[in-house]
Amino acid sequence: MLSPLEIKIVKRLQEDIPIVEEPYKQIASEIGISEKELMNKIDEFFKKGILRRFGAIVRHTNVGFKSNVLVVWKVPEDKIEQVVKIMASFKEVSHCYKRKSCSKWQYNIYTMIHGENRASCENTICNIVKLSGVKEFEALYTLKELKKKSMKYFV
Structure with missing residues (x-):
């Protein structure tokens, strides 16, 4: 069971991070605690498994990327570490991550590639192929952008 302070912290962390020089200091101030107390609570949340990851969402269309493609790659297990560093x-x-493959879907590495247009995405794919040597892949282009929302636990 979370304390009222912990609930207050979770409620604030599920919102946007302020774009300031010291965002955690500002968040702590909003909550009414010190930055050190906030950081200790975040660390505690990770250790207890309450918080698994902390991330930022870049709105790619706002920064000039109009084309997106999820590329799935079939990479030999013994080459994964080397290849994902290149990708x-x-x-x-x-994004670049490993997923479990199966007999009907043998792709095990996924990359999300952003570009100004489809041609720039295809150019990136070609460059990855040249450098990595991986030639078995599928390019799955975004056809429609779906609304993305983060989970809200306390509102």
Whole structure:
């Protein structure tokens, strides 16, 4: 069971992070605690499994990316570590992660690539192929942007 202070912290953390020089200091001030107390609580939340990840969502269309493609790759297990380092090094790649494959879907590495247009995404794919040597992939282009919302536990 969370204390009233912990609920207050979770409620604030599920909102946007202020774009200021010291965002955690500002959040702590809004809650009425010190920055150190806030950081200790966040650390405690991670250790207890209350908080699993903390992330930011970049609204890609607001920064000039009009085309997106999820590329799924079939990478040999013994090459994954080497290949994902190459893939993740591209500035156009916002996500690069491993997923379990199966007999009907043998792709095990997923990358999300953003570009100004489809041609720029295809150019990035070609460059990844050249550098990684991985030639088995599928490019799944975004056809429609769905509304994204983060989970809200306390409102």
